[in-house]
Amino acid sequence: MEEMKQLISETEETLIPYFKNIEDVAYENQEKVLNAFHAVKATENDLQGTTGYGYDDIGRDHLEAIYAHTFKAEDAIVRPQIISGTHAITIALQSVLKYGDELLYITGDPYDTLLEVIGINGNGIESLKEHGVAYSKVDLKQDDIDIDAVLNNIKPQTKVIAIQRSKGYDQRPSIDLAKIERAINQIKAKHPEVIVFVDNCYGEFVEKREPIECGADLIAGSLIKNPGGGLAKIGGYIAGKKTLVERCGYRLTAPGIGKEAGASLNSLQEMYQGFFLAPHVVSQSLKGALFTSLLLEKMDMRTTPRYDVTRTDLIQTVSFDTKEQMILFCQSIQQASPINAHFSPEPAYMPGYEDDVIMAAGTFVQGSSIELSADGPIRPPYEVYVQGGLTYEHVKLAVSRAAQKLRTQQLV
Ligand SMILES: *Cc1c(COP(=O)(O)O)cnc(C)c1O
Numbered sequence: 354m355e356e357m358k359q360l361i362s363e364t365e366e367t368l369i370p371y372f373k374n375i376e377d378v379a380y381e382n383q384e385k386v387l388n389a390f391h392a393v394k395a396t397e398n399d400l401q402g403t404t405g406y407g408y409d410d411i412g413r414d415h416l417e418a419i420y421a422h423t424f425k426a427e428d429a430i431v432r433p434q435i436i437s438g439t440h441a442i443t444i445a446l447q448s449v450l451k452y453g454d455e456l457l458y459i460t461g462d463p464y465d466t467l468l469e470v471i472g473i474n475g476n477g478i479e480s481l482k483e484h485g486v487a488y489s490k491v492d493l494k495q496d497d498i499d500i501d502a503v504l505n506n507i508k509p510q511t512k513v514i515a516i517q518r519s520k521g522y523d524q525r526p527s528i529d530l531a532k533i534e535r536a537i538n539q540i541k542a543k544h545p546e547v548i549v550f551v552d553n554c555y556g557e558f559v560e561k562r563e564p565i566e567c568g569a570d571l572i573a574g575s576l577i578k579n580p581g582g583g584l585a586k587i588g589g590y591i592a593g594k595k596t597l598v599e600r601c602g603y604r605l606t607a608p609g610i611g612k613e614a615g616a617s618l619n620s621l622q623e624m625y626q627g628f629f630l631a632p633h634v635v636s637q638s639l640k641g642a643l644f645t646s647l648l649l650e651k652m653d654m655r656t657t658p659r660y661d662v663t664r665t666d667l668i669q670t671v672s673f674d675t676k677e678q679m680i681l682f683c684q685s686i687q688q689a690s691p692i693n694a695h696f697s698p699e700p701a702y703m704p705g706y707e708d709d710v711i712m713a714a715g716t717f718v719q720g721s722s723i724e725l726s727a728d729g730p731i732r733p734p735y736e737v738y739v740q741g742g743l744t745y746e747h748v749k750l751a752v753s754r755a756a757q758k759l760r761t762q763q764l765v
Contacts, residue, residue: 641748690715
């Protein structure tokens, strides 16, 4: 107990300058969001929402304008009818890719759920592949986009280049905006007509800029991750060039209707308030990730990224030596959740995964990963992905208890 207290206090001491940096980013992003609220003159009425067709849903339109303003995009779609990040990305890709076109991913394999969307895995039904869209990828080289290989792989059919900012649940590093900007500049210099799409999931408000400012044409993400600020109960967004966002609107609803319809029901108030809180909530998650990284490193576990490297997303990986350590860690995180803390997660089969997966998440919003959660497949190197946390204090509590338990049971 005393030893753990000592470790925690040393950890927080070391993190002071890094926390200061996170606070600076949150401050700038808070100002950006506030300015966006002012630019569209958000009113109390905007929080109300509509029913039925949702014509003249001024609150919805203003919220979309706030997203566009904040992300420096020409236009945005922000809807409860977009059910997840995967759905938002799917709409974006299906809107711009047509028969005969090629999609080129330049950050290696895409996120798991997108494999079926593209048609790499699964039964192919309604995949891009079934609709005649070809797919190809370029792997990262030395933890960066392999720009020479990308330029060599662009064909006349290459319509969209996709960049995944966050590593998601992969072992590669996340790609920060400086790297994304460098790659886009080099691509656009030679191929100005290629559309650059960025999967922005887990990235919003981690840096002072967003991908559109780095040259991306279209971005998408989930409201039960960063931009929902922990309050949004559902939703996804797409932002970017007006002509492309218009297509996405037609794809989401129907040609001719597009963004004009789609009732927001009761979702607006929490989407507005969540977006307002998002820069701060993201800073809390980030502080929690740094704490997790350094405390567990001090206890001889392997953590990536380390506490002192530049981050562009919320994901913290912890590698354990044994299955027992990994399971105990995830169970301890669940025990420190506000909801379902008395249930214990067990490794189990999950569609889309080869190995059993353990998932700890006692969240207010189902599957929300801006709330603290920990999960991973049970196979060497026994990696657990820890992400989110609505408050730094909660992450500190949960991770400290998990660390203490590993010590008490002599697993580390
Ligand atoms: C979470 C995530 C997605 C998919 O989002 P869901 O809301 O889970 O469908 C896509 N890409 C990345 C990088 C993600 O982290």
